[in-house]
Amino acid sequence: MKLPLSAWVSIGLLGLFFVGSLAIQWPLKMDAQSFDPNLVGGPLSPSFAHIFGTDDAGRDTLLRCLSGAKLSLSIGLVSVMMATSIGLAVGLVSGFSPRWIDAGVMRFVDFVMALPTFFLILSIQVLLKPSIWNVVVVIGATSWMGTARMVRASVLSLKERPFILVARARGLSSRRLLFKHILPHTLSPVLVSAMLGMGHAILTESVLSFLGLGVQPPCPSWGNMLEDSLSYMYQAPWMAIAPGMCIVCVVMATAVIGDAWQERIQQI
Amino acid sequence: MSLRVHHVSISFREKGKIFQAVQDMSFDIEPGSTVGLVGESGSGKTLTALSILNLLPKEALVTGEIEWEGQNILAMSQPKLRAIRGKEIGLIFQNPLASLNPVYTIGNQLIETIRLHHRELSVKDARDKAIDLLQKVGISDPASRLSYYPHQFSLGMCQRVVIALTLSMQPTLLIADEPTASLDVTVQAQILDLLCAIQAEFNMSILLISHDLGVIAQTCDHVLVMYRGHIVESGPKTEIVLSPRHPYTQALFAAIPSIHLDRPVAVKAKIAEPISPFDQPTGCVFCTRCPYATDKCRTQSPTLEDRGASKVACFFPLG
Numbered sequence: 001m002k003l004p005l006s007a008w009v010s011i012g013l014l015g016l017f018f019v020g021s022l023a024i025q026w027p028l029k030m031d032a033q034s035f036d037p038n039l040v041g042g043p044l045s046p047s048f049a050h051i052f053g054t055d056d057a058g059r060d061t062l063l064r065c066l067s068g069a070k071l072s073l074s075i076g077l078v079s080v081m082m083a084t085s086i087g088l089a090v091g092l093v094s095g096f097s098p099r100w101i102d103a104g105v106m107r108f109v110d111f112v113m114a115l116p117t118f119f120l121i122l123s124i125q126v127l128l129k130p131s132i133w134n135v136v137v138v139i140g141a142t143s144w145m146g147t148a149r150m151v152r153a154s155v156l157s158l159k160e161r162p163f164i165l166v167a168r169a170r171g172l173s174s175r176r177l178l179f180k181h182i183l184p185h186t187l188s189p190v191l192v193s194a195m196l197g198m199g200h201a202i203l204t205e206s207v208l209s210f211l212g213l214g215v216q217p218p219c220p221s222w223g224n225m226l227e228d229s230l231s232y233m234y235q236a237p238w239m240a241i242a243p244g245m246c247i248v249c250v251v252m253a254t255a256v257i258g259d260a261w262q263e264r265i266q267q268i
Numbered sequence: 269m270s271l272r273v274h275h276v277s278i279s280f281r282e283k284g285k286i287f288q289a290v291q292d293m294s295f296d297i298e299p300g301s302t303v304g305l306v307g308e309s310g311s312g313k314t315l316t317a318l319s320i321l322n323l324l325p326k327e328a329l330v331t332g333e334i335e336w337e338g339q340n341i342l343a344m345s346q347p348k349l350r351a352i353r354g355k356e357i358g359l360i361f362q363n364p365l366a367s368l369n370p371v372y373t374i375g376n377q378l379i380e381t382i383r384l385h386h387r388e389l390s391v392k393d394a395r396d397k398a399i400d401l402l403q404k405v406g407i408s409d410p411a412s413r414l415s416y417y418p419h420q421f422s423l424g425m426c427q428r429v430v431i432a433l434t435l436s437m438q439p440t441l442l443i444a445d446e447p448t449a450s451l452d453v454t455v456q457a458q459i460l461d462l463l464c465a466i467q468a469e470f471n472m473s474i475l476l477i478s479h480d481l482g483v484i485a486q487t488c489d490h491v492l493v494m495y496r497g498h499i500v501e502s503g504p505k506t507e508i509v510l511s512p513r514h515p516y517t518q519a520l521f522a523a524i525p526s527i528h529l530d531r532p533v534a535v536k537a538k539i540a541e542p543i544s545p546f547d548q549p550t551g552c553v554f555c556t557r558c559p560y561a562t563d564k565c566r567t568q569s570p571t572l573e574d575r576g577a578s579k580v581a582c583f584f585p586l587g
Contacts, residue, residue, distance in 0.1 A: 098326070162366040169321050170381050170433065171354035180380070184371050 007260035010253035014073075017250060021070035043236035053238040055228055061242045064220040069246065071221050075136055076202040076254075082140030083201075084147055084194045091151025091186070096159065096178050106152070109145050117142045121204070125213040135214050139201045147193055154186045188265045195258035199251040206247050222247050271297040271320065271357075271441055271473070276332035278315050278324065278497075289315050290497045293332075297441065302467065302474045304484035304505070306520065307494030313477045316494075317445045320475070321353055336441075355385045358439035362446040364426035368418035374429050375414030378402075382436045401432040405462060424455035431462065438470055445477045460487055481520055485509050493517045496553045503578020513575055513585040515558045552582070560584055 046053040052061040094105040121138045128134055158164065159182065167181055208214030209223025217224055222243040229239035278290040290312040297303050305313050318324050320334055322341050334341040336352065344352070353359075361367045369377060378398035383389055389397065395414070402410030405428040418426060427447060434442060444463065448456040464487060467474055478484055484491055484505070491508040493501040493516065501514040512518045552570055555561040564583055572579040 162361055162363060163369045165318075165323060166359060166361050166367040166430075167369070169323060169353055169359035170437070171350045171352075171384060173350060181369050 003260045003264065006256050010256040013249055013253045014257075017066070017069040017246070018073060020066045021073065043232055043239060045236070046238055052242040053236065055225070055239050056232055056236070061225075061238060064225060065222070065242050065246050068220045068222045068225060068243065069250075071132065071215055071219070072202050072205060072246075072250065075132065075139070075205045076198040076250075079136045079139035079143070079201045079205075080194050080198045082136070083144040083197060084190060085144075086140070087144035087147025088151055088183075088186075088190060090144065090148040092155060092178060092183065094148065095152040095155025096174070096182070102152070106149075109148055112142070113145045115142075118204075118207075121208065122211070122213060125208060130208075130213050130216060132215055132219075135205055135208055139204050143197055143200065147190055147197075150189055150193060151186045154189070155182055158182050158185050189262075192258050192262045192265065195254050195261060199254035199258075202247065202250055202254075270299055270337075271475075272333075272335040273316075273320070274333040274335065276316075276319060276330065276334060278312070278319060279329045280327055281329065288497055289328075290319075293497075293499055295492055295499070295502065297473050297475055299440070299473055300467075300471050301490060302476060302488045304488030304491045305475060305477045305494060306479065306481060306484050306491060308479055308520075310496075311494040312497040313479075313494060314445055317359070317443045317475065317477055320443060321357055321359060322349055323353075354381070354434075354439065355437045356439055357441045357443065358434035358437065360427075360430055360434055360442065360444040360447045362449050364423055364430045364450070365418055365421075367430050368426065368433075370418055373415050373417055374421075375416075378414070378429075378433060378436060381433055385437045397436065398432075401436055402429070404435070404466075405429070405432045406458075407432075424451050424459065427451060427455075427459055428462065431459075431466070435466060435470070439472065441473050441475065442467075443475045443477070446479070447476070448480070448483060449478070456483070463487070481509075481524060493520070498553050498581065499572060500554065500581045501578060502572065507576070507578045511587045513578065513580045513587050514554075514582050515560055515586060516554050518586060519557075554582075 043054060043056050043058075052065065054060055055064070090105060090109065094102045094109075097105070120142060124138050125134060164177060164181060167177055172181070205214055205221065206223035206226070209221045210227045212224070212227060214223055215221035217228075225243040226240060229236070229243070232239055273293060273295050276290060276293045277288065280287045280289060293312075293316065295303065305316065307313050315324065315328070319328075319330055320341065322334075322344065324330060330342055332342075336357070341349070341352070368374065372380075375395070375398060378401065379391060379394045382394040382397050383391070386394070398414060399410045402413060407413055407425060407428055418429070421429060431447075442463075447463065448459050451459060460483060463474065463476075466472070474487075476484065476488055488505050491501075491503065491505050492499050493508070493514065495516050501508065501512065501517045508517060509521075512521060551564075551566040551568055552558070552561070555565040558565065562584070568583075570581045570583050572581045575585050
């Protein structure tokens with residue numbers, strides 16, 4: 001597949017995070033150590049033993065970042081899968097149904113879009129006990145509308161294409177038309193937006209954790225590591241820089257891959 | 269199995285106004301015969317074709333009856349319709365490339381269609397049948413062509429694939445809506461020959477829709493001439509071609525471009541004033557363009573009446 005160098009670098013970067021987060025857990029069995037306070041205590045500056053230094057409790061920042069990568073990537077992935085499935089289903093139904101159902105569904109989509117998503121997430125997290133699953137479900141349930149609109153738009157234009165009429169004239173059922181002949185055409189842009197959505201989901205998770213409403217300590221996530229670092233901003237800047245760079249890298253990487261993919265679709 | 273179209277009218281309502289697309293159309297198609305439907309763009313040919321398969325858009329208001337084997341297609345349930353579509357009445361569309369799904373190989377589409385109506389066939393048997401069909405429609409090296417995507421074929425080849433798709437279900441009636449409009453003349457002749465050969469082999473009847481009188485003259489037994497949603501003349505091919513009686517039919521023949529520059533022109537239709545499709549002129553539909561129109565033509569509308577071997581809707585038929 002022909003993709004620009006930047007996209008390959010981004011894919012490599014995501015792969016590195018993925019492999020790293022798995023490596024510390026299984027072959028290296030170092031995950032536990034990232035939670036273990038060092039007896040020396042206090043934030044230690046970067047050294048050979050701790051490349052990115054340690055945090056205020058003496059825990060290795062690199063290990064905690066990789067451990068957080070596991071969480072961030074899986075939260076991003078699962079919530080995007082959820083959002084994409086909902087979006088696909090709603091878009092397909094809406095685009096293929098009679099006009100009054102379509103209108104009803106679309107007004108509902110407009111309504112959800114008009115909700116101030118982040119405050120909704122905040123209030124849900126405050127009302128329910130903050131947990132990783134809550135984060136996933138809440139992000140997934142509030143980010144499917146773009147996909148739904150996109151899918152609906154392509155279904156609307158696809159169902160007027162001659163090959164659909166001809167397929168109908170061949171006696172195909174509506175269900176078969178929808179799933180076999182319309183759905184595959186809508187997938188490419190959906191995958192691009194899923195890729196971009198993943199970066200967004202990871203950001204949202206970081207913000208929630210930063211506010212203390214996402215992943216709860218001592219479980220490390222990039223967001224709550226940033227929160228920890230706040231009080232040591234001047235003494236131990238590495239505590240903020242390491243997770244911050246992780247967030248920037250991963251979000252950038254998903255965006256670059258998504259863009260490259262989109263370029264490629266448009267070339268075809 | 270014969271098709272009987274009985275007083276069918278198709279109209280669309282838009283912003284309270286009614287647009288009559290097809291008005292009071294009646295014709296029969298006997299088994300094994302080829303009926304041609306000619307008319308200019310917008311005369312309602314394609315709508316007629318779609319109405320026979322009950323595939324008109326939901327907004328269309330259809331009255332009348334379309335009987336297939338004595339059953340009214342317009343009042344049929346969806347499952348029953350699906351059983352007839354493709355299996356008994358096949359449809360070939362104008363643009364062959366657009367008629368095929370671009371994301372699947374033609375093998376995939378052929379096998380899907382074959383297995384849709386012959387559920388007992390395994391994928392392998394269906395594949396063999398697909399190869400057979402491609403051979404039959406004149407595609408060389410059919411086994412390897414199964415893995416081709418539609419865009420890898422030329423338009424003529426694509427139309428052959430579409431014909432193979434339609435044939436896979438062995439319909440008894442084939443509706444061919446401008447099957448050769450997007451093809452060049454030599455390919456057009458090949459496709460028409462192919463249709464005729466297939467018709468003889470499978471004993472199908474064909475409803476051939478075209479704006480090209482040459483195509484119609486070459487293939488049909490019976491010809492219907494349509495103008496603005498009305499059948500203005502209907503009769504055996506020889507009658508229509510040799511002695512057209514309606515001024516519009518004559519004008520159509522006169523409009524055929526010829527390489528004989530000095531050919532005398534019998535009747536020339538006036539260049540049409542753009543008429544809103546919502547305006548229903550009183551009188552004959554053709555009166556605004558007819559060189560012979562009289563006051564009677566502008567006030568009363570003629571009905572199809574027997575004139576010799578054919579039927580003509582004109583107060584002053586020619587010839």
